[in-house]
Amino acid sequence: MQAIGKRRWTIAGGRIPLESNGTEPEFTSRDEIAVLNCCDSPARLRIHIHYADRPAVGPYEVEVAARRVRRIRFNDLIFPEALPLHEDFGAVINADIPVVVQFTRLDSGTASRSAVATAAYAERNLQGSGR
Amino acid sequence: MQAIGKRRWTIAGGRIPLESNGTEPEFTSRDEIAVLNCCDSPARLRIHIHYADRPAVGPYEVEVAARRVRRIRFNDLIFPEALPLHEDFGAVINADIPVVVQFTRLDSGTASRSAVATAAYAERNLQGSGR
Amino acid sequence: MQAIGKRRWTIAGGRIPLESNGTEPEFTSRDEIAVLNCCDSPARLRIHIHYADRPAVGPYEVEVAARRVRRIRFNDLIFPEALPLHEDFGAVINADIPVVVQFTRLDSGTASRSAVATAAYAERNLQGSGR
Amino acid sequence: MQAIGKRRWTIAGGRIPLESNGTEPEFTSRDEIAVLNCCDSPARLRIHIHYADRPAVGPYEVEVAARRVRRIRFNDLIFPEALPLHEDFGAVINADIPVVVQFTRLDSGTASRSAVATAAYAERNLQGSGR
Numbered sequence: 001m002q003a004i005g006k007r008r009w010t011i012a013g014g015r016i017p018l019e020s021n022g023t024e025p026e027f028t029s030r031d032e033i034a035v036l037n038c039c040d041s042p043a044r045l046r047i048h049i050h051y052a053d054r055p056a057v058g059p060y061e062v063e064v065a066a067r068r069v070r071r072i073r074f075n076d077l078i079f080p081e082a083l084p085l086h087e088d089f090g091a092v093i094n095a096d097i098p099v100v101v102q103f104t105r106l107d108s109g110t111a112s113r114s115a116v117a118t119a120a121y122a123e124r125n126l127q128g129s130g131r
Numbered sequence: 132m133q134a135i136g137k138r139r140w141t142i143a144g145g146r147i148p149l150e151s152n153g154t155e156p157e158f159t160s161r162d163e164i165a166v167l168n169c170c171d172s173p174a175r176l177r178i179h180i181h182y183a184d185r186p187a188v189g190p191y192e193v194e195v196a197a198r199r200v201r202r203i204r205f206n207d208l209i210f211p212e213a214l215p216l217h218e219d220f221g222a223v224i225n226a227d228i229p230v231v232v233q234f235t236r237l238d239s240g241t242a243s244r245s246a247v248a249t250a251a252y253a254e255r256n257l258q259g260s261g262r
Numbered sequence: 263m264q265a266i267g268k269r270r271w272t273i274a275g276g277r278i279p280l281e282s283n284g285t286e287p288e289f290t291s292r293d294e295i296a297v298l299n300c301c302d303s304p305a306r307l308r309i310h311i312h313y314a315d316r317p318a319v320g321p322y323e324v325e326v327a328a329r330r331v332r333r334i335r336f337n338d339l340i341f342p343e344a345l346p347l348h349e350d351f352g353a354v355i356n357a358d359i360p361v362v363v364q365f366t367r368l369d370s371g372t373a374s375r376s377a378v379a380t381a382a383y384a385e386r387n388l389q390g391s392g393r
Numbered sequence: 394m395q396a397i398g399k400r401r402w403t404i405a406g407g408r409i410p411l412e413s414n415g416t417e418p419e420f421t422s423r424d425e426i427a428v429l430n431c432c433d434s435p436a437r438l439r440i441h442i443h444y445a446d447r448p449a450v451g452p453y454e455v456e457v458a459a460r461r462v463r464r465i466r467f468n469d470l471i472f473p474e475a476l477p478l479h480e481d482f483g484a485v486i487n488a489d490i491p492v493v494v495q496f497t498r499l500d501s502g503t504a505s506r507s508a509v510a511t512a513a514y515a516e517r518n519l520q521g522s523g524r
Contacts, residue, residue: 004141004223010397012462013427013495034144036181036221050429050462069143069181069221090429090462090493092397100221102144135272135354165275167312167352200274200312200352231352233275266403266485267514296406298443298483331405331443331483362483362514364406 004038005100014049014089014103016074032073033093036100037064043095049074049083050090057081064099135169136231145180145220145234147205163204164224167231168195174226180205180214181221188212195230266300267362271355276311278336280348294335295355298362299326305357311336311345312352319343326361397431398493403514407442407482409467425466426486429493430457436488442467442476443483450474457492 014031037043042065048058060077064070074083074091083089093101145162168174173196179189191208195201205214205222214220224232276293299305304327310320322339326332336345336353345351355363407424430436435458441451453470457463467476467484476482486494 004139008397010429010431010493011495012429012493013464013497014462034219034221036141036143036223038141038181038223050431050460052462052464056460067181067187069145069183069219071144071183071219088427088462088464090427092429092431100141100143102142104144135270165350165352167272167274167354169272169312169354198312198318200276200314200350202275202314202350231272231274233273235275266401296481296483298403298405298485300403300443300485329443329449331407331445331481333406333445333481362403362405364404364514366406 003098005036005098007095007098009033009093009095009099009101011091011093011103014074014091015087016083016085018086031075032071032104033091034069034071034102034104035062035064035095036069036102037097038067038100039097040066041097042066043097043099045072045099046094047077048092048094049077050092052088059094134229136167136229138226138229140164140224140226140230140232142222142224142234145205145222146218147214147216149217162206163202163235164222165200165202165233165235166193166195166226167200167233168228169198169231170228171197172228173197174228174230176203176230177225178208179223179225180208181223183219190225265360267298267360269357269360271295271357271361271363273353273355273365276336276351276353277349278345278347293337294333294366295353296331296333296364296366297324297326297357298331298364299359300329300362301359302328303359304328305359305361307334307361308356309339310354310356311339312354314350321356396491398429398491400488400491402426402486402488402492402494404484404486404496405514407467407484408480409476409478411479424468425464425497426484427462427464427495427497428455428457428488429462429495430490431460431493432490433459434490435459436490436492438465438492439487440470441485441487442470443485445481452487 011033016031035043035045042063045062045064046059047062048056049060050056057080060079062070062072062077074089077083142164147162166174166176173194176193176195177190178193179187180191181187188211191210193201193203193208205220208214273295278293297305297307304325307324307326308321309324310318311322312318319342322341324332324334324339336351339345404426409424428436428438435456438455438457439452440455441449442453443449450473453472455463455465455470467482470476
């Protein structure tokens with residue numbers, strides 16, 4: 001299948017919630033991205049995390065297999081260092097081939113869970129098929 | 132009316148929730164897409180589902196009548212095979228004419244329902260009017 | 263101030279919830295759009311509503327004053343005919359000058375309110391500044 | 394790192410909720426934007442607020458440090474004047490260098506919190522890298 005998506009995605013409003021309620025791991029509070037790779041080759045992602053008051057950290061390296069989807073919880077990114085809970089961050093995701101990225105938050109630290117989803121921002125001039 | 136929208140849409144963060152609360156079918160947990168076809172002819176959609184750890188399945192074929200809107204629950208896609216509950220998936224939706232797609236999740240399996248909506252990702256180089 | 267936005271926006275996943283809880287009118291269940299007009303002249307909107315199983319209805323005509331924002335509840339659109347509750351619809355919004363449109367749903371008909379917001383789909387080839 | 398994002402972003406559906414529940418300041422009802430600046434120089438933002446029935450107010454001036462992310466609550470914008478609670482507004486955000494903006498609302502004034510997030514509308518012809 002042909003390449004679908006773009007090679008750079010960004011998220012400005014990340015924050016891993018502090019508390020969790022509900023069954024683990026399904027309802028662990030988290031920020032996560034879902035990545036769809038429609039290509040015939042694996043996608044190599046390099047993620048840089050930007051903070052409010054200290055230098056950016058990265059790259060976190062993640063692979064998404066050919067023709068597969070993969071959820072990546074920011075909680076699970078631990079090398080070069082784990083992301084702190086409850087601290088604002090932004091993420092820049094660079095892929096070596098076009099992918100589609102969706103950003104979701106699940107906040108289970110309150111009586112009522114609150115979930116938000118939004119498309120990440122796709123950088124237009126790094127589009128896959130235009131090259 | 133002229134064509135509005137694009138011919139390819141993708142969703143990276145699909146997952147059909149396991150449990151449901153509330154009246155059926157209004158509050159059945161579900162992932163669904165709403166498709167708007169403003170053209171004077173029916174739109175034929177071919178949907179491929181991508182998974183995390185097994186080959187993609189499809190096409191699921193769905194038609195949206197001329198000048199109509201249609202909600203499609205992923206729960207209801209059963210041929211070539213029903214989508215499993217509680218498993219991550221991505222969807223690639225190809226239409227033969229331009230349509231507009233919106234993605235919504237309703238999770239009623241908890242005390243408090245949680246709903247998310249997000250625009251699907253529209254592939255730019257498959258835009259309707261540019262051809 | 264210069265024109266910002268686009269002249270055509272679409273929503274695929276509209277549906278006015280049936281029940282409401284909470285204080286009126288703040289928590290009336292509703293689908294609504296927020297329209298921002300940054301131009302020095304009023305924006306004239308013509309909205310067409312598409313349904314799942316009957317012909318489209320419109321235009322509903324709405325004006326947004328120069329350099330103002332305006333919320334428009336689909337519940338409040340009554341001419342040429344009121345929108346039915348609890349029925350799927352899509353909306354095509356044409357403006358005579360560029361505007362920015364955001365779509366929000368508030369569903370107060372349940373113990374826990376659920377709100378979704380999503381950017382409407384902006385037709386690229388009807389961009390304001392490209393003309 | 395190179396510039397990522399755009400120089401103009403807009404929000405049409407702003408409204409600061411009236412009531413709050415939960416711990417301060419984490420659960421104060423609010424509308425906020427998260428801004429990601431990937432450039433090597435600080436980004437200077439000029440925000441104009443548009444209302445439903447009175448003239449626009451601004452600019453509110455905010456700086457986002459080089460290679461940092463910053464959350465800006467509309468509640469906290471006080472010069473030239475504080476934003477009123479519970480009143481519809483739109484925001485036009487102009488930056489002197491490209492940034493990425495994400496819009497989030499947290500409404501804690503009800504038994505169940507409700508959160509919405511949506512990408513702000515990015516003006517295409519003010520893209521960073523295209524110049």
